[in-house]
Amino acid sequence: MSEKKNNQVSRRTFLNYTLTGVGGFMGAAMVAPMVGMAVDPLLQADGEGDFVYVMDEDEITEEPQRKTFTIDQEDGWYESQAERVAWIFRDGNGDILALSPICTHLGCIVDWGVQDDHPDQFYCPCHDGRYDKDGVNIPGTPPTEPLHVYEQRVDDGRLYLGRANPR
Amino acid sequence: MHRGKGMKFVGDSRVPAKEHRNIPKDYSAFPGRTEAFWPNFLLKEWLVGAVFLIGFLCLVAAAPSPLEQQADPNNAAYIPLPDWYFLFLYELLKYEFASADYIVIGTVGIPGLAFGALLLAPFLDTGPGRKPSKRPIATGMMLLGVMATIWLTYESVVAADWEAREEYSVENVVEVEVDEGHPGYEVYMDNCMSCHGDAMQGAPTLGPDLANLPYDEDQIKEIAVEGIEDMPAGIFDGSDEELDELANFIVENTSVEADGEAGDDAGNDEGSDEESDENSEEDSEDGSGEEQEDEESDE
Amino acid sequence: MLAKIYEWIDERLDITPIWRDIADHEVPEHVNPAHHFSAFVYCFGGLTFFVTVIQVLSGMFLTMYYVPDIENAWNSVQYLQSQVAHGQIVRGMHHWGASVVTVMIFLHTLRVFFQGAYKKPRELNWVVGVLLFFVILGLGFTGYLLPWDNKAFFATQVGLEIAESVPIIGPDIKTLLAGDPNIVGAQTLTRFFAIHVFFLPAALFGLMGAHFIMIRKQGITGPL
Numbered sequence: 001m002s003e004k005k006n007n008q009v010s011r012r013t014f015l016n017y018t019l020t021g022v023g024g025f026m027g028a029a030m031v032a033p034m035v036g037m038a039v040d041p042l043l044q045a046d047g048e049g050d051f052v053y054v055m056d057e058d059e060i061t062e063e064p065q066r067k068t069f070t071i072d073q074e075d076g077w078y079e080s081q082a083e084r085v086a087w088i089f090r091d092g093n094g095d096i097l098a099l100s101p102i103c104t105h106l107g108c109i110v111d112w113g114v115q116d117d118h119p120d121q122f123y124c125p126c127h128d129g130r131y132d133k134d135g136v137n138i139p140g141t142p143p144t145e146p147l148h149v150y151e152q153r154v155d156d157g158r159l160y161l162g163r164a165n166p167r
Numbered sequence: 168m169h170r171g172k173g174m175k176f177v178g179d180s181r182v183p184a185k186e187h188r189n190i191p192k193d194y195s196a197f198p199g200r201t202e203a204f205w206p207n208f209l210l211k212e213w214l215v216g217a218v219f220l221i222g223f224l225c226l227v228a229a230a231p232s233p234l235e236q237q238a239d240p241n242n243a244a245y246i247p248l249p250d251w252y253f254l255f256l257y258e259l260l261k262y263e264f265a266s267a268d269y270i271v272i273g274t275v276g277i278p279g280l281a282f283g284a285l286l287l288a289p290f291l292d293t294g295p296g297r298k299p300s301k302r303p304i305a306t307g308m309m310l311l312g313v314m315a316t317i318w319l320t321y322e323s324v325v326a327a328d329w330e331a332r333e334e335y336s337v338e339n340v341v342e343v344e345v346d347e348g349h350p351g352y353e354v355y356m357d358n359c360m361s362c363h364g365d366a367m368q369g370a371p372t373l374g375p376d377l378a379n380l381p382y383d384e385d386q387i388k389e390i391a392v393e394g395i396e397d398m399p400a401g402i403f404d405g406s407d408e409e410l411d412e413l414a415n416f417i418v419e420n421t422s423v424e425a426d427g428e429a430g431d432d433a434g435n436d437e438g439s440d441e442e443s444d445e446n447s448e449e450d451s452e453d454g455s456g457e458e459q460e461d462e463e464s465d466e
Numbered sequence: 467m468l469a470k471i472y473e474w475i476d477e478r479l480d481i482t483p484i485w486r487d488i489a490d491h492e493v494p495e496h497v498n499p500a501h502h503f504s505a506f507v508y509c510f511g512g513l514t515f516f517v518t519v520i521q522v523l524s525g526m527f528l529t530m531y532y533v534p535d536i537e538n539a540w541n542s543v544q545y546l547q548s549q550v551a552h553g554q555i556v557r558g559m560h561h562w563g564a565s566v567v568t569v570m571i572f573l574h575t576l577r578v579f580f581q582g583a584y585k586k587p588r589e590l591n592w593v594v595g596v597l598l599f600f601v602i603l604g605l606g607f608t609g610y611l612l613p614w615d616n617k618a619f620f621a622t623q624v625g626l627e628i629a630e631s632v633p634i635i636g637p638d639i640k641t642l643l644a645g646d647p648n649i650v651g652a653q654t655l656t657r658f659f660a661i662h663v664f665f666l667p668a669a670l671f672g673l674m675g676a677h678f679i680m681i682r683k684q685g686i687t688g689p690l
Binding site: 076 | 620624626631638642644645646649652653
């Protein structure tokens with residue numbers, strides 16, 4: 001090493017750089033696997049939702065009916081039977097619509113026709129959010145988007161529901 | 168103290184050997200009525216702390232920490248409410264300018280601005296004056312923020328039905344184990360669940376529990392169709408056959424003194440037996456001990 | 467006897483300067499309620515610290531019974547407050563302490579703000595103080611879920627929903643907090659437990675240390 005170079009990077013500076021480098025390596029090597037562990041939920045692939053039998057097609061009316069069904073839920077190591085709720089009815093075109101009752105504002109549970117002023121709407125008690133019969137949020141109320149809709153499949157006159165997706 | 172060459176140490180350690188130790192500072196020369204932190208002022212602080220602690224322990228003794236029923240993700244009738252120090256944010260999201268399409272303003276915009284300004288206050292308010300009157304903008308903003316927070320919290324507290332929320336408390340909840348295989352269960356879920364809960368436990372403000380009704384099947388059928396007290400007529404919507412099933416379901420699963428067979432099906436509701444039967448609006452003071460034991464044996 | 471022991475230790479380790487550093491500082495007249503009653507506003511910071519100590523102690527003892535598992539969490543809380551001797555009191559201290567510490571830190575913040583005590587040269591200490599405020603609120607939020615009762619569960623769901631509404635990174639924040647994109651469940655509880663009991667307290671202690679060192683270094687602000 002030439003003398004000139006020694007003037008540019010002194011011994012002390014060099015040692016400080018090396019110290020920072022080695023320290024950085026020790027820190028990073030220690031923490032990297034831990035961070036990986038913490039962010040694991042972000043890396044998990046989205047599971048395919050199974051379709052579950054809910055009700056017979058001919059029972060579906062124009063009036064929304066509240067139906068519960070259970071799905072196998074896997075929450076990490078904890079497997080359970082989770083209950084899902086759907087409001088099921090035939091819309092104006094005669095198509096089957098299965099709405100999720102989870103309010104798109106802050107996740108409270110909406111109910112059909114409980115408010116006297118608006119008997120034909122879904123109502124959320126948390127912040128007075130409202131949706132019309134098709135689950136579309138009423139402008140001027142807090143919800144941000146329409147109620148989510150369950151994926152549906154009709155097989156042999158039986159209605160099966162999958163996951164609830166935003167519209 | 169000796170420094171540099173000739174300094175004495177204790178043994179071969181690096182601890183300096185000193186002759187005089189532990190001499191407190193002399194405060195008499197300091198200006199004004201300054202006093203020593205240790206022990207003079209600290210004693211005063213601890214006296215304040217002791218009085219504060221007595222008050223705090225009185226609060227703890229007087230108000231037992233609340234506990235509601237074990238979390239049930241399927242409980243559709245539950246109306247959430249955050250702890251009081253987040254109520255202002257919860258209430259803010261009710262307003263039109265802070266929800267729906269503008270929810271970002273409510274969840275990120277306004278709180279972000281407020282807390283960001285708080286964090287960076289020393290760099291935003293750089294003038295030399297310290298008196299609040301000398302920096303009206305900073306003072307005004309802070310007053311506005313504090314008042315808005317208090318106002319929002321107040322609004323939210325007023326809007327919540329605290330009496331009804333009392334019923335969520337574990338001591339007040341009515342425990343009913345219903346027979347979900349009963350043919351009337353589905354009829355019940357379609358017609359009654361939204362007010363009386365998915366297990367006849369009732370829902371605060373909406374409907375009382377049905378844990379112990381003094382009615383027979385015919386009376387229940389009549390109430391379901393024609394209503395009673397606050398319950399309007401015409402809630403039941405179905406065939407006569409379904410009505411029979413419903414009434415049978417309710418009678419089978421409720422614990423009625425007049426009806427001897429009821430207790431067998433409702434194995435889990437001894438605790439609620441002693442309860443007053445009209446409605447759950449009244450706080451039921453029944454023995455929570457029994458219910459707790461039932462709870463544990465469930466697991 | 468005690469003095470002898472102290473001298474024996476002090477001769478070998480010279481510990482006097484260590485605590486003298488903390489103990490030997492002047493308390494000026496204007497912060498002393500003995501001279502000006504209005505100086506009680508200077509107590510809020512100390513009381514915040516006092517309640518924090520109560521929180522740390524009661525929290526340590528609560529974990530002797532508490533289990534961060536959705537099957538058992540609620541039962542363990544129910545058990546510790548109904549069956550364990552003084553369990554009701556200890557849980558009560560932790561529960562009400564959370565509220566009181568929030569009130570106290572709020573009042574302390576207002577005192578410092580309206581006295582303009584955050585001005586040069588104390589900017590950094592203010593920033594650290596506000597961060598402490600955030601940590602306390604974070605402890606309140608994560609601690610709220612732990613009893614795993616209905617109130618806790620649904621309030622947390624709302625809180626996570628608020629986090630999700632943040633543009634772009636919102637859903638990822640929610641997933642990181644809850645441990646699952648859609649479920650508030652077993653993984654949420656363990657995460658909140660870890661954050662409440664290890665991560666945030668670690669941040670709290672670090673920030674509190676910085677806060678106090680800066681106060682000692684710079685001294686208390688003069689009278690208005």
